[in-house]
């Protein structure tokens with residue numbers, strides 16, 4: 001069966017002498033694994049497709065659950081991300097998270113667009129990578145059924161004020177009366193920073209300026225929440241901490 005799909009290469013692993021196995025976030029098919037034959041040969045025409053961050057239209061042949069890439073037409077190159085160490089690993093975290101939450105035959109258009117907007121931001125805009133990652137993770141939770149509630153306590157429905165906590169069971173903010181062993185204290189400045197990022201479109205994030213230590217705390221909370229919801233530690237973020 002022949003198929004055509006738009007997709008983003010999440011990961012590429014060497015296979016046999018000159019092939020690669022690609023993990024692709026496909027707009028139409030969810031996550032798929034596909035063999036890209038001969039792409040490690042010196043003058044391979046489709047070499048560019050054998051790398052993470054490639055956004056392209058893939059022509060595929062499907063046999064059972066296996067895909068083979070027959071042609072690739074690049075739509076946009078985000079390869080510029082790889083020239084900046086910090087951006088590279090924040091952007092790699094985005095790919096890692098997508099790879100972990102998306103399954104084959106489970107397309108997620110909203111998450112696909114969030115991933116694309118995040119990669120564009122890392123590649124082409126001079127904005128804070130930490131803000132961009134926080135925005136992406138917030139969208140990821142919303143796209144996977146764990147939308148973070150910021151107005152009311154998720155447990156008792158009370159309107160949230162300055163004395164509040166983040167609950168990793170509920171993936172949301174809760175009031176001080178509803179705190180338990182699965183919650184952490186959130187400072188007012190952290191809460192308002194989160195709300196600002198949450199309410200701002202990807203395209204307008206460059207207008208936001210926030211303190212780095214506040215952003216670090218929010219990334220820590222969201223990555224802990226990712227582990228709590230999906231059972232996976234975001235490894236790419238650990239490289240940034242070293």
Ligand SMILES: [Zn+2]
Pocket residue numbers: 153154155156157158174175176177178
């Ligand atoms: Zn409450």
